[in-house]
Amino acid sequence: MDPQAINNSLEYKSKRVWKTILYLFGLMWVALLLRLYHLDAFSFWDDEAKAFLVASGNTFGDVIRLTLATLPTNPPLDTLVRHFFMKLAGPTSFVFTLPSLVFSLLGILSYFVLGLKLFNRRVAFILAALLCLHPIDIYFAQEARNYAILNALIPWTALTLFKAMSSAQKKWWAFYGIFLSLLYYSHMIICGLALAHAVFFVIYKVALNRRGDFGKMTNRSILHFISAHILALFLFAPWLYYYIRTPWMPWMAGPKIILYSHAAVLYMFTMGQGVTKLSFIAFALWGTFVLFRFYRTQFVFILSTIGVGYFVSYFATKENFFHFRYVAYLLPFYVLIAAIGIDHFTHFLVDFGKRRFGKKAFWEALRPIYLSGFLVLLFFTNAMPNLMAYYEKGPGYPEGDWRAAIQHIETQTANLSEVALVVPGRYKANIMVYWKEKFYAAGVREEASQVNLAEALNEVKWRSQPYDLLYFNSKFFDPSPIMEHLRDREKKKWI
Secondary structure (H helix, E strand, O other): OOHHHHHHHHHHHHHHHHHHHHHHHHHHHHHHHHHHOOOOOOOOOHHHHHHHHHHOOOOHHHHHHHHHHHOOOOOOHHHHHHHHHHHHHOOOHHHHHHHHHHHHHHHHHHHHHHHHHHOOHHHHHHHHHHHHHOHHHHHHHOOOOOOHHHHHHHHHHHHHHHHHHHHOOHHHHHHHHHHHHHHHOOOHHHHHHHHHHHHHHHHHHHHHHHHOOOOOOOHHHHHHHHHHHHHHHHHHHHHHHHHHOOOOOOOOOOOOEEOOOHHHHHHHHOOOOOHHHHHHHHHHHHHHHHHHHHOHHHHHHHHHHHHHHHHHHHHHHOOOEEOHHHHHHHHHHHHHHHHHHHHHHHHHHHHHHHHHHOOOHHHHHOOHHHHHHHHHHHHHHHHHHHHHHHHHHOOOOOOOOHHHHHHHHHHHOOOOOEEEEEEEOOOOEEEEEEEOOEEEEEEOOOOOEEEOHHHHHHHOOEOOEOOOOOOOOOOOOOOHHHHHHHHHHHHHHHO
């Protein structure tokens, strides 16, 4: 081959790589600013506050023990990461929430890589841009719970699975098992994803093996797949032992509250409002057709991930309390399908325009990726009212807007040396204000009454839980005294 042609090809590839890095860097800056704004503007809700109590333990051992006592159904990886951040930068609500932001940014990068490996650079950029601007992804980047961490791990679990299937090397099956165990240590709801991988593997072996997209599967590959899942369970066994022995199993029994219907989940996952939201769904349907027509293996993988993952999450929690956060880890896959639809539609539209109108300057200059970028900005602009409402008020709940309640109390007592707290009840929020070593307790619609600390803590109970920790924000007070009191109380259970 002509040396000059080789040199030109290398220069083109180098420029392409640097342009990709530059565009991705710009996207990440936008994602950072959207997630950093109002990061800890609102007080924690009850599960966040409990996690703060656990993460503020003195040692990693304290975190493990407090997790078993306070959050027995939640694996400890996410809380250990927050504990590490708090040891480095201090026990504030900003530092405690910061790992969610980091995981969200890593998730955008990770899904970009997944889109690049499974499809192409255009789809990867559209997917990254949609996740960067999606209000739900921003919401979980600002929630101090173990949901954002899943977006940072799930893509690499999928990538190692594909690499193991295509290379048939044992080391990649081992990496797949390790990433799967990290997901187990992040959230137990991820069992649905593991089952989805098994369904995909079986379908690929039975129906898609002849295509050879990820290599020809042999019986040895089946053994390796099973071994990887056994490895993941073996690594997770120390926590699984305590989880099985937990007397309180909230996923198995409870009040049967379906907080979000299936249609409501789809509505929240879809960007935009009104007609724009319908067009996003239309692009997802278009993307589904494109997947089925041109990417049969990817079609099976993505659809089995969404279908099986959603089914398992819903039926595992519907007997107690189903919330859209239990299926939020499926959001990037839904957005990926829409990204495929947008990419294919813009190519179709540009090609149609060139055939219909000839080589006019407009159609010659128009590139599909420009049109895709315009559509992404259109969806984001249309979703801005929802995002601004979240920035202003925080997420609302059907039982009541807890964060609005605590914000009201903080406003009323802004000039006092107080701790403003909210204890959520089953159907109402109890507001508690700690001021001058005394607690003032009140229901949202009740007059305040003064109680002492011991009585207040004894009153903080929710069904079978030992207590519901309190809303707070370290910008408004120093939580150390109440944290120390509750930690001491939990440690006594282990003495």
